[in-house]
Amino acid sequence: MIVIALLAIGVVALALGGYLTSLSNFANQTLVDAQTWVSTRYLAVVDFLTVPRDVASLRQKNAELEAEVARLQTQVIELQQQVTETQILSALVDFARASPENTYKAATVIGRDPSPFLRYVIINIGSNDGIRRGMPVVTDQGLVGRVDAVTADAARVQLITDPASAVNVSLQNSNTEAMLVGSITGDLSLDMISQDVTVQPGDVVLTSGLGGGYPPNILIGQVISVRKLDYELFQQATIQPIVNYDQLQFVLVITNFKSVETAPLVPTTSP
């Protein structure tokens, strides 16, 4: 006990005398290094233990943000669709204003004929909206066809590209008349063009109004090629339609036009 007390007093005396400074510095440095190591490892362990919780919360946040992005993308698509529809409807309104002599009813194309041999579309207005059989159907670009059958709330429209469709037309530049017929491929061609007439590619094709099936001067398209053979009675021409009949969304039905039924006027051969 006395020895320990003497040693302690000796160490204190040496420390007070400054003889243990280097030794204490070394000991302090070692302790600080050890403390730093322990602290770093502790924090690493804490990180290791808490990271899974962060990943879970990040994943949740990520899922929420992805859902938000998906919702906003849907909204953007809807708005783009609305903008497109508004542009089409605006064009239709402009067209209707430009032709005040006609009364129009706008309709949406809601379907196509189930048979691939026919080129008909179904629109979402019918006899309740004043639609009658034979009324012409147009877009702001040009002629579409005419109403073939009507129910209370829907109507079936025969496109001019239908193989059974025939429209009397006039060629604006050639000042002549012809018959526009459809085909199973949806291509339009002109028939019954007199051999005496010169038809050029680029000639504009309009309805003539003959026959009373369609009002006159509705744009249809333009001639892209002409077939003239000397041994045939008539020339033929291929037409590039101005309306894209595969992408019809909205159409206008001309409701104040009454088509003329010419069948009774056609003479029949008596037996």
Add this chain to the structure above:
Amino acid sequence: MAFPVLVLALMLQTAVFSRINLLYGSADIVLVILAAYALQERVTTSWQWALVGGVLVAFVSGLPWFVPLAGYLLIVGLARLLQRRVWQAPLLAMFAVSFIGTLMMHFLSIFSLRLMGDPLPVGESFSLITLPSILLNLLLAIPVYAGMRDLAGWLYPAAVEA
């Protein structure tokens, strides 16, 4: 059950399938549904389904009214005939009915439209419309057959032996 299923099928046909074209042909989902339903062993109402389908399509389509009616009845008749003959290979029967049924339906359409005065070129119609339509109907055959098998199993559950 025929009415809601076939109305839904017709809505899909006019709004979707008629707009999906291969060359100028398109699938006929009503035809494939009727063929798949008629091929189910326990089904007893396939003729009624054909009548309902025919009337619905005749109402919507510009085809002469008797074409879809007669066409679908013929297809169901063919399916019932094949169902008894090749009952061990239902998918083979489904493909056969889809193939022959589409051909029958299209030839009936072409014939009747020409009879009504439409200038349909037969060769062009066959190569541009009928052949692509057959391919599309064959593509639809397997999923529709699976769906109609489930529907038939639900409508006509198998008797449980004691």
